[in-house]
Amino acid sequence: MKEIAKLAGVSIATVSRIINQNGRFSQATEERVNQIIKEHNYSIDSSPSNIWKAQKCNIGIIVPDITNPHFSALILQMQMALFYSGYSTIICNTNESEILEQKHVKTLKAQNVAGVILISGNRYHAALRKYPVVYVDRPHLGDDDDAVIIESDNEYGGYIVANEILRAGCKNIIFLMSKIKDINQRLRYNGYLRALKEHGMQERIEYIQNTENVSIYAGKASITSIIQKKLSFDGIIATTDTLAAGAYLALREYGIKVPEQVKLAGFDDCMIADICGTGITSVKQDVANMASIAVDMLLRQINGEKISTTKRQLTLTLSRRSSTDSSPLN
Amino acid sequence: MKEIAKLAGVSIATVSRIINQNGRFSQATEERVNQIIKEHNYSIDSSPSNIWKAQKCNIGIIVPDITNPHFSALILQMQMALFYSGYSTIICNTNESEILEQKHVKTLKAQNVAGVILISGNRYHAALRKYPVVYVDRPHLGDDDDAVIIESDNEYGGYIVANEILRAGCKNIIFLMSKIKDINQRLRYNGYLRALKEHGMQERIEYIQNTENVSIYAGKASITSIIQKKLSFDGIIATTDTLAAGAYLALREYGIKVPEQVKLAGFDDCMIADICGTGITSVKQDVANMASIAVDMLLRQINGEKISTTKRQLTLTLSRRSSTDSSPLN
Numbered sequence: 001m002k003e004i005a006k007l008a009g010v011s012i013a014t015v016s017r018i019i020n021q022n023g024r025f026s027q028a029t030e031e032r033v034n035q036i037i038k039e040h041n042y043s044i045d046s047s048p049s050n051i052w053k054a055q056k057c058n059i060g061i062i063v064p065d066i067t068n069p070h071f072s073a074l075i076l077q078m079q080m081a082l083f084y085s086g087y088s089t090i091i092c093n094t095n096e097s098e099i100l101e102q103k104h105v106k107t108l109k110a111q112n113v114a115g116v117i118l119i120s121g122n123r124y125h126a127a128l129r130k131y132p133v134v135y136v137d138r139p140h141l142g143d144d145d146d147a148v149i150i151e152s153d154n155e156y157g158g159y160i161v162a163n164e165i166l167r168a169g170c171k172n173i174i175f176l177m178s179k180i181k182d183i184n185q186r187l188r189y190n191g192y193l194r195a196l197k198e199h200g201m202q203e204r205i206e207y208i209q210n211t212e213n214v215s216i217y218a219g220k221a222s223i224t225s226i227i228q229k230k231l232s233f234d235g236i237i238a239t240t241d242t243l244a245a246g247a248y249l250a251l252r253e254y255g256i257k258v259p260e261q262v263k264l265a266g267f268d269d270c271m272i273a274d275i276c277g278t279g280i281t282s283v284k285q286d287v288a289n290m291a292s293i294a295v296d297m298l299l300r301q302i303n304g305e306k307i308s309t310t311k312r313q314l315t316l317t318l319s320r321r322s323s324t325d326s327s328p329l330n
Numbered sequence: 331m332k333e334i335a336k337l338a339g340v341s342i343a344t345v346s347r348i349i350n351q352n353g354r355f356s357q358a359t360e361e362r363v364n365q366i367i368k369e370h371n372y373s374i375d376s377s378p379s380n381i382w383k384a385q386k387c388n389i390g391i392i393v394p395d396i397t398n399p400h401f402s403a404l405i406l407q408m409q410m411a412l413f414y415s416g417y418s419t420i421i422c423n424t425n426e427s428e429i430l431e432q433k434h435v436k437t438l439k440a441q442n443v444a445g446v447i448l449i450s451g452n453r454y455h456a457a458l459r460k461y462p463v464v465y466v467d468r469p470h471l472g473d474d475d476d477a478v479i480i481e482s483d484n485e486y487g488g489y490i491v492a493n494e495i496l497r498a499g500c501k502n503i504i505f506l507m508s509k510i511k512d513i514n515q516r517l518r519y520n521g522y523l524r525a526l527k528e529h530g531m532q533e534r535i536e537y538i539q540n541t542e543n544v545s546i547y548a549g550k551a552s553i554t555s556i557i558q559k560k561l562s563f564d565g566i567i568a569t570t571d572t573l574a575a576g577a578y579l580a581l582r583e584y585g586i587k588v589p590e591q592v593k594l595a596g597f598d599d600c601m602i603a604d605i606c607g608t609g610i611t612s613v614k615q616d617v618a619n620m621a622s623i624a625v626d627m628l629l630r631q632i633n634g635e636k637i638s639t640t641k642r643q644l645t646l647t648l649s650r651r652s653s654t655d656s657s658p659l660n
Contacts, residue, residue, distance in 0.1 A: 058437060066421065067402040067601075076397050079423055083430070088437050091396065091421035093409055100413070107388060107418050111441055216601060245605045252608065271397075271546060275575045275606045278582065 007036045017086055024084060059087045059298065060108035062101060063119045066093045068214065068242055070268040070285065071119060074136070077291030078117060085299055087114065096213060098123065115298045120182070132301035134294045137184060148297050150290060150312040154184045157283040157316040158191025161237055161265045164281060166199050168263045168324045170235025172207065176222060176247060177239040179210035188239045188267060206231060211243065219246020227254050234262055234329050241266040245276045248323075252277070260330060264323040279321030286314055337366045347416055354414060389417045389628065390438035392431060393449045396423045398544065398572055400598040400615065401449060404466070407621030408447060415629055417444065426543060428453065445628045450512070462631035464624045467514060478627050480620060480642040484514045487613040487646040488521025491567055491595050494611060496529050498593045498654045500565025502537065506552060506577060507569040509540035518569045518597060536561060541573065549576020557584050564592055564659050571596035575606045578653075582607070590660060594653040609651030616644055 001019070005012045010029060017025050018033045036042070059082050063071050079089040090113065092104035105125050108116055115132035118125070124147060125133070135149045165173055175192055177185050193203055209226065211218035219238060226233065227250060238244035244266030251258055258264050258277055266273055269284035293312060300307060331349070335342045340359060347355050348363045366372070389412050393401050409419040420443065422434035435455050438446055445462035448455070454477060455463075465479045495503055505522055507515050523533055539556065541548035549568060556563065557580060568574035574596030581588055588594050588607055596603055599614035623642060630637060 066396055067399065067406050069397065069399065072397040072402055076423065076425065080425065088433055089423070090437075091423060093406065093419070093421060095406065095410065103418055107420075216605065245601075249605065271575075272605065275546065275579065275602065277605075277607065 004033060004036055004040075004042060007040070008033045013086075056112065056114045057087055058090055058111065058113045060090045060092060060104070060111075060113045060116045061119065062092045062094060062104050062108075062116065062121070064094050064096050064121055065214075066091065068240070068270075069272055070241065070270040070287070073270055074119060074287050074291055077288055078295055081292055081295040085295070094121065115302050117294055117298060120184075132298055134298045134301075136290065136294050146310060148301065148307050148310045150294050150297065150314070151184075152285050152290070152314050152316050154187035154316075155191040155194070157267060157285075158188035158237075158239075159195050160191075160316065160318050161188075161267065161281070161283050162192040162195035164318055164320070164324050165235045165237055165263055165265055166195060166201075168235070168259070168326055169329055170263050172233045173235040173237060174207050174209055174223070174226060174233050174247075175237050175239075176209045176211065176219060176243050178214045178218070178243070179212070185239050192237060207233070214240045214242050216242050216246040216249065219243035220249045221246070223247040223250035224253070227251075227256070236262060236264045238264070238266045241268045241270050241272040241276075241280065241282055244280050244282070245272050248277050248280065258323050259325050259327060263329070269319045273319065273321065277323065279323060281321045281324040282319050284317045284319045286316075290314060334363060334366055334370075334372060337370070338363045343416075386442065386444045387417055388420055388441065388443045390420045390422060390434070390441075390443045390446045391449065392422045392424060392434050392438075392446065392451070394424050394426050394451060395544075396421065398570070398600075399602055400571065400600040400617070403600055404449060404617050404621055407618050408625055411622055411625040415625070424451065445632050447624055447628060450514075462628055464628045464631075466620065466624050476640060478631065478637050478640045480624050480627065480644070481514075482615050482620070482644050482646050484517035484646075485521040485524070487597060487615075488518035488567075488569075489525050490521075490646065490648050491518075491597065491611070491613050492522040492525035494648055494650070494654050495565045495567055495593055495595055496525060496531075498565070498589070498656055499659055500593050502563045503565040503567060504537050504539055504553070504556060504563050504577075505567050505569075506539045506541065506549060506573050508544045508548070508573070509542070515569050522567060537563070544570040544572050546572050546576040546579065549573035550579045551576070553577040553580035554583070557581075557586070566592060566594045568594070568596045571598045571600050571602040571606075571610065571612055574610050574612070575602050578607050578610065588653050589655050589657060593659070599649045603649065603651065607653065609653060611651045611654040612649050614647045614649045616646075620644060 001012050001015045005015045014025055015033055018030050061075055061078060063075060066072050075091060082089050094101040101121055105127055116128055117134050117136060119136045121138055135147055137151050177189055196203060209222045211222050236247050238247055244264055247264060251262060256262055264280055266280050266282040269282040273280045273282035297307060331342050331345045335345045344355055345363055348360050391405055391408060393405060396402050405421060412419050424431040431451055435457055446458055447464050447466060449466045451468055465477055467481050507519055526533060539552045541552045566577050568577055574594055577594060581592060586592055594610055596610050596612040599612040603610045603612035627637060
């Protein structure tokens with residue numbers, strides 16, 4: 001590679017990028033380098049040991065559910081940032097299963113990836129202790145003080161979205177959350193409780209809906225059962241946009257109008273919030289910023305840097321849409 | 331593994347699944363096997379050569395855009411089917427880039443995966459000739475007669491969705507497609523032309539919209555420009571649900587009502603069609619069936635079977651929703 005670089009008048013890194021089709025280089029440079037490789041009969045060493053080294057150009061991303069647009073948007077941002085730094089991305093979907101998550105960790109280790117980004121989930125992986133790892137959107141657990149974590153201020157997110165629903169005049173608010181052991185869900189709930197308290201309102205158990213998972217269909221089933229039970233409500237706060245979309249589908253099926261009869265809000269501000277119904281108010285997670293910080297924290301570890309600030313928390317804002325407009329409820 | 335299997339009274343395959351945390355086994359069996367490993371001081375060989383073999387439990391899926399819910403739904407179905415057959419799935423997103431696709435093919439080969447599923451894309455990969463490979467939703471190219479392909483009847487899909495829009499009374503129909511060199515897009519267009527002809531209507535160039543890609547935002551930009559040009563239209567056929575959702579966003583922004591003023595239809599029948607606006611009529615791709623056939627065709631190749639029917643084509647149906655209801659246009 002050194003000789004090729006010299007002959008082509010480019011850096012070794014560029015030659016490596018061209019050979020491995022990693023990162024950025026111009027077509028002209030690629031042609032020049034390939035010409036030199038051909039002319040001088042250089043052969044690319046594709047022996048297992050070299051392949052093994054080449055695998056150090058891969059980053060694994062473990063994600064709970066790629067069909068959730070919030071996660072797929074996050075992955076795409078990360079993948080592009082990693083690509084421009086010369087890394088390929090391997091995506092592993094756990095489908096919320098701990099067995100699958102464990103399995104993916106093993107697979108990625110066996111593949112000798114340069115680093116791992118874990119999105120969501122609750123587990124700390126001792127098996128990854130010596131690896132460059134960034135945990136995204138997962139809570140800080142007690143036994144991993146050196147784990148590098150980036151998360152959103154979920155309690156505050158729950159607080160601002162509850163205030164929005166209260167401001168819109170709702171008195172009987174359903175809180176639609178998943179019962180998965182996800183501390184982020186719990187923190188969003190805590191924020192909602194804080195807002196209720198400030199408005200002098202009590203939590204009512206029958207208005208808390210726990211779903212099996214955060215899918216659209218779980219959200220739809222949950223609100224359908226509420227409607228069938230004839231529980232009276234005028235607002236729904238969902239802890240994800242997927243659950244909010246499911247709630248919207250149930251309301252639409254029963255001819256209940258958003259926002260005229262029920263105000264509705266979600267969390268994540270992914271594309272679902274934009275296209276669902278006439279638009280759903282949602283707590284915006286700054287996916288681009290989160291991805292860029294996560295990738296930066298990972299690359300610094302890969303480059304042997306010691307991360308001084310291992311915990312980063314991003315603030316959240318509200319994206320208002322028509323689902324919480326201030327027209328009187330009727 | 332043989333000895334452990336004998337002691338535990340289970341098959342070698344079960345021991346392998348437990349050690350590799352692959353596929354199905356009961357908790358009781360897992361505990362028994364782990365107990366035997368512990369009691370007899372068996373050690374799991376995690377040397378590179380063994381890891382190398384273990385990697386034969388991985389399948390690579392290459393996909394153009396994981397943020398498109400049609401593709402993520404397809405991947406999830408494939409992943410679960412593969413998991414129950416003892417395989418882990420590595421997902422590689424190309425973001426519609428040929429460079430990235432080439433790179434992913436190299437990476438998966440270097441990782442010694444057991445097989446590869448390529449979703450969409452136009453390329454035939456000579457590098458994968460000796461690998462078990464299934465091409466999903468890609469056209470049959472001339473030079474790869476032995477390539478295993480499963481696809482939808484896209485021409486027919488274009489035909490039935492055009493008939494639906496025509497039946498709803500539309501006279502000035504925008505055909506919203508991506509200009510990417512995707513033969514499936516072209517086939518859908520051909521089906522639309524066939525329906526037009528049967529209705530004695532002519533194709534009009536100014537009503538064909540070519541977008542840079544099939545993203546929601548490309549669809550929105552395209553229809554926004556049409557509205558600003560004051561081109562009169564009463565129907566939109568989009569070649570993907572993402573483009574249809576983008577069209578819907580543009581119409582909503584300008585206060586143009588679906589279906590009262592404009593009828594709208596998409597393609598794929600993914601979750602977007604369900605939640606967007608009051609629901610968008612869409613050509614249903616049978617994702618579950620497609621995934622299950624693709625996985626079956628791949629596993630049969632991995633097991634050394636010669637596939638006799640290398641080309642499979644699935645038919646398409648229409649999922650009607652309110653966006654093409656038959657209320658008169660006004």
